[in-house]
Amino acid sequence: MEEKPEVLADQVYLTFGCAVDITGTLEKSPNKKQNVELYAHQIKVVGECNPVDFPFKIKERHSLEYVRQFPHLRCRTNAxxxxxxxxxxxxxxxxxxxxxxxxxxxxxxxxxxxDCEGAGELFQVEVRAFSAVYTFGPTFRAENSQSRRHLAEFYMVEAEAAFTESLDDLMKVMEDLFKATTEHVLSCCAEDVELFHKYIAPGHRDQVDLMLKRKFNVYLQLREFGSVPHGGFGMGFERYLQCILGLHNIKDAIPFARFSHSCLL
Structure with a gap:
């Protein structure tokens, strides 16, 4: 932002983090690192910010671990x-x-x-309803874990489809969902994704194009011995974001992280 002589004296009180109302002209920038510049004619401070108490300092790169201590303010950071x-x-x-x-x-x-998934009392029912349904919302688990891959509250995508004839049918839906979502994110949020791949997880960009090659023999055997045709899957939303962005800790993939012995705000 460039300043002109007629800028009001309010600029004296400008500090990093304060909210401002600016009137000016948006012009092409001679700087190669930015496309436009704002030539301010008038600056009005709407909300002051004490730079001493504000936890984020100008021109300092704060670690994600540090920023995580301030869930109500970390939306102010670029990442x-x-x-x-x-x-x-x-x-x-x-x-x-x-x-x-x-x-x-x-x-x-x-x-x-x-008794959800607790196997405390199982019985068989038959219903006629929708042939394909999904739910996408918050999920809670008593995860007594401090690991970088677990949360006590997270968002889950779960889908169920009737008349599936093979595991391939289900895998096709899962793969198409993953691809369509990732292509949309890379297309609509190119600059945001680039920020993560450049500063948060350097070198992760090339890995996004690769499939996670692991052996799932145990899961295949669960379907091999005495199973019946059915279909359904779940995808942890934060796990998905952690995967495509290269985030080391899942707690940085959700606005307000909830995990064992921690419930800030």
């Missing part, structure tokens, strides 16, 4: 504001994919009296 934009576009892409493929979104209850 986290980029993450929020990426989360928004990825959410849009996921919902568009399922809608375009005939899935109906279902809002399931978060609190239930059922």
């Amino acid at each position: 986290f504001s980029s993450l929020l934009r990426i989360r928004s576009e990825a959410t849009t892409a996921i919902q568009s994919f399922f809608r375009d493929n005939g899935y109906v979104q279902i809002h399931t209850p978060v609190i239930t009296s059922n």
Whole structure:
């Protein structure tokens, strides 16, 4: 931002982090690192910010671990504001994919009296309903873990489809979902993704184009011995973001991280 002589005296009180109302002219920049510059004619401080108490300092690169201590303020940083934009576009892409493929979104209850996945009391039922449904919302688990891959509260994409004839049918949906979402994010948030690949996880960009090659023999055997045709899958939203952005810690992939012995705000 360039200043002209007629700029008001309010500029004296400008500090890093304060909110300002600027009137000026947007012009082409001679600097190769930016396309435009704002020539300010008038600057008004709307919200002051004490630079002594403000946890983020100008021209300092703060680690993600440090920024994580201030969940209510970390959206002010370049990295986290980029993450929020990426989360928004990825959410849009996921919902568009399922809608375009005939899935109906279902809002399931978060609190239930059922013994979910606990195998405490199983019985068989037959119902006639939608043939393809999905849910996308918060999930809670009692993860007594401080690892970089676990959260007690996270977002999960879960889909169920009737009349699946093979595991390949299910894998096709999963692969198409992953590809469509990633292509949308890379297209709509190119600068935001580049920030992560350049400063947060250098060298990760080339890895995004590779498939994660691991052996899943144990999972295949679960379907091989006495299983019946059915289909469904779940994808942790933060795990997905952690994968494509190269984030070391999953706690940096969600606005307000909830994990064992930590619930800031």
